[in-house]
Amino acid sequence: MTRVAIVGTGMGRFSKDSDEGIESLLVGASKSALDSARNLAGRDIDGVMVSTNAHDSYLGAILAESIGAKPGVAQTVESLCVSGTNALVSGYAHIRAGLADTVLVAGADTFDGPGRVFEWDSSRGDDPRPVMWASRFAESYKTKYGVSDEQTATIAARAHKNARSNPDAYVHNAYTPQQVLDSKLVAPSIRLLECSRACTGSASLILASERVASRYTDSPVWVSGIGQSTLGASMTNNKSFHDIESAGLAATEALRTAGVGASEIDVAEVHDAFSVCEPMIIESIGIAPLGGGAAALCDMYGTSDRMINPRGGIVGAGHPLGATGIAQAVHVARQVAGTADAAQVDSAHIGLVHNMAAAGTSSTVVVLRS
Amino acid sequence: MTRVAIVGTGMGRFSKDSDEGIESLLVGASKSALDSARNLAGRDIDGVMVSTNAHDSYLGAILAESIGAKPGVAQTVESLCVSGTNALVSGYAHIRAGLADTVLVAGADTFDGPGRVFEWDSSRGDDPRPVMWASRFAESYKTKYGVSDEQTATIAARAHKNARSNPDAYVHNAYTPQQVLDSKLVAPSIRLLECSRACTGSASLILASERVASRYTDSPVWVSGIGQSTLGASMTNNKSFHDIESAGLAATEALRTAGVGASEIDVAEVHDAFSVCEPMIIESIGIAPLGGGAAALCDMYGTSDRMINPRGGIVGAGHPLGATGIAQAVHVARQVAGTADAAQVDSAHIGLVHNMAAAGTSSTVVVLRS
Incomplete structure (x- = not known):
């Protein structure tokens, strides 16, 4: 079966107040991705996967027409906040199955x-806002492992700091841990500056089979491992609220198929929908020991260690839902290709992307290698 | 690479006046599909692909939870009326790529x-209703090949007649060609009884890798060929209006990968969004010579020859958009398995499904073999 490479990447600037529409967002990031590859035009694309939560119909075909492509498949993939990496995996699957050689994967959403x-998940209680499930997780995690409010505030401050070197992040403010602690308490154990915020944004990447990848780049980034886990749709499918079970299951499979151990990961973007999720996820993935994630991240604050969420994660970069997983993959691909500019992690060869949805009820993990 | 089989099929009754919701429709057809297989429970499902145009979020995970599955991937695939077979192909691709062994593919929409x-396609002019593009195609096709109103009315009458032996069709009225001709002219060259009509309905099937297929059935139906073609989103991407170019491109690829010729097809369900599309599609696919499709279908009227659209096609069975492609595949799978009951075509071993969207701007073709 063919290997699959990322041969082009493109980003749209994340913004809190853009009035750009979904089609325009998708086209912009996709043209950037085409331009980033060598001699790759729209007509060379033979599959289009769109990731969005928007209600527009037939966006795959619209995007194809807009870039001059006449692909085989063109479709939208939706699975709430994990749509982005799921669209990436769908493109990968079509190439591996022999149905396409080049797939454009494009994600966008508006603020x-x-x-x-x-609202479907009635197990969340009367208030279906994401911050309410995050609050449950935060209280459980902090109690279980004795993690303090100061620690999660430091993790948030680190995300905002890393985002300052991400030109596509929606804000570039540095916040101290104290400023995070002083921000509004929006739910028990969750401060405003510990929350990712919906914004307008887009991201695209181009996948290619091994047969054609060398036409389009001298530095392909290989999709070397994939894992996906869906526990259900209700938050009560999680066995506990002090870990992210789906992240652990998906990462185990992704690392197995990539043939690498968690200790070999050089750089990772993980889905910190709220700051408290970041240590929980790196623990569930096996990058930090159980209960040790918060201390590990706090130790990185103030140092040059950017191994986890170098672009600022989702708290720092912003969260345009359908674009998020693709933006994570774009950044990690650039890291392992050595082109992440100011955010570059030294000697990054093996990268991991963790993207999730709906109180961690599903996760997709992708391992990328240079 | 593994072969992929259909090991279970389930249908929900198509209806004009149901008040059933999307989740319930998806679950109903999916439980039927699980029941149709041997010893196959929800927990055995490791991928879920939902096909719908509905705006509900996270339906893949909701369906997984509702049937007791904890799959890897769970997502919605949308591409207007071709969502159904595109979801099927996505499931096939995940299995072929080694990401899953069993994928539930479920489609539903409401009337x-x-x-x-x-509305995006401004090349359609001021009236974006599908009947307006169909009218353009009908006038072009009838003029080009000298096809009469009586012939397309006979094709419609044949669809309604075939639907009488389809227990899931939304109506079971027999109409004579004269009754079709006497029905309301809804656009130039298109009568009301020549139109497919949106209805509520659902359909599900279960795909399995070769490794596990024999656990669940003694009569697997193999997905032996796939082709997909997207010309764009605007109807003006069609080179002409007297054929369905995307159907021809997709069928050529599907037949090539299946290693069979058009003359070897024993039974086919093709996407007759309007009656005039049926001859155009069988010509573009190569089942009938160019300009000869209408005469071929009229010759079948009044005989027992059900080779084309034995379940009544979309004009006869009704058109719950996201369910349509899956319902077509369910029926053709039953045909080649010899379990199509009153609609059964003699000695049907090789079947073809053609599903399309948006004025034929995209088509997916699947070849099924017993």
Whole structure:
């Protein structure tokens, strides 16, 4: 079966107040991705996967037409906040299955688009806002492992700091841990500056089979491992609230298929929908020991160690839902290719992307290698 | 690479006046599909692909939870009326790529749901209703090949007649060609009884890798060929209006990968969004010579020859958008397995499904073999 490479990447600037529409966002990032590859035009694309929560129909075909492509497949993939990496995996699967050689994967959402609140899950209680599940997780995690408010505030401050070197992040403010602690308490154990915020944004990447990848780049980034886990749709499918079970299951499979151990990961972007999720995820993935994630991240604050969430994660970079997983993959691909500019991690060869949805009820993990 | 089989099929009754919701529709057809296989429970499902135009979020995970599955991937695939077979192909691709062994593919839409009118395509003129593009195609096709109103009315009458032996069809009225001709002219060259009509409905099937297929059935139906073609999103991407170019491109690829010729097809369900599309598609696919499709279908009227659209096609069975492609595949799978009951075509071993969207701007073709 063919290997699959990322041969092009493109980003749209994340913004809190853009009035750009979904089609325009998708086209912009996709043209950047095409331009980043060598001699790759729209007509060379034979598959299009769109990731969005927007309600527009037939966006795959619209995007194809807009870039001059006449692909085989063109479709939208939706799975709330994990749509981005799921679209990437769908493109990968079509190439591996022999159905395409080049797939454009493009994600976009707007700050006021659908998907920000998931009302179906009545196990969340009367308030379906994401911060309410995050609060449950935060209280459980902090109690279980004796993690303090100061520690999660430091993790948030680190995310905002890393985002300052990410030109596509929606804000570039440095906040101290004390400023995070002083920000509004929006739910028990969750401060405003510990929350990712919906914004407008887009990201695209281009996947290619091994047969054609060398036409388009001299530095392909290989998709070397994939794992996906869906526990259900209700938050009560999580066995506990002090870990992210789906992240652990997906990462185990992704690392197994990549043939690498968690200790070999050089750089990772993980889905810190809220700051407290960041240590929980790196623990569940095996990058930090159980209960040791918060201390590990706090130790990185104030140092040059950017191994985890070098672009600022989702708290720092902003969260345009359908673009998020693709933006994570774009950044990690650039890291392992050595082109991450100011955010570059030294000697990054093996990268990991963790993207999740709906109180961690599903996760997709992708391992990328240079 | 593994072969992929259909090991279970389930249908929900198509209806014009159901008040059932999307989740319930998806679960109903999916439970039927699970029941149709041997010893296959929800927990055995490791991928879920939902096909719908509905705006509900996270339906893949909701369906997984509702049937007791904890799959890897769970997502919605949307591409207007071709969502159904595109979801099937996504499931096939995940299995072929080694990401899953069993994928539930489930489609549903409601009679009043989104996707029935595609307003983005301004090349259609001031009236974006599908009947307006169909009218352009009908006038072009009838003029080009000298096809009469009586012939397309006979094709419609044949669809309604075939649907009488389809227990899931939304109506079971027999109409004579004269009754079709006497029905309301809804656009130039298009009568009301020549139109497919949106309805509520659902369909599900279960795909399995060769490694596990024999656990669940003694009569697997193999997905032996796939082709997909997207010309763009605007109807003006069609080179002409007297054929369905995307159907021809997708069928050529599907037949090539299946290693069979068009003359070897024993039974086919093709996407007759309007009656005039049926001859155009069988010509573009190569089942009938160019300009000879209408005469071929009229010759079948009044005989027992059900080779084309034995379940009544979309004009006869009804068109719950996201369910349509899956319902077509369910029926053709049953045909080649010899379990199509009153609609059974004699000695059907090689079947073809053609599903399309948005004025034929995209098509997916699947070849199924017993």
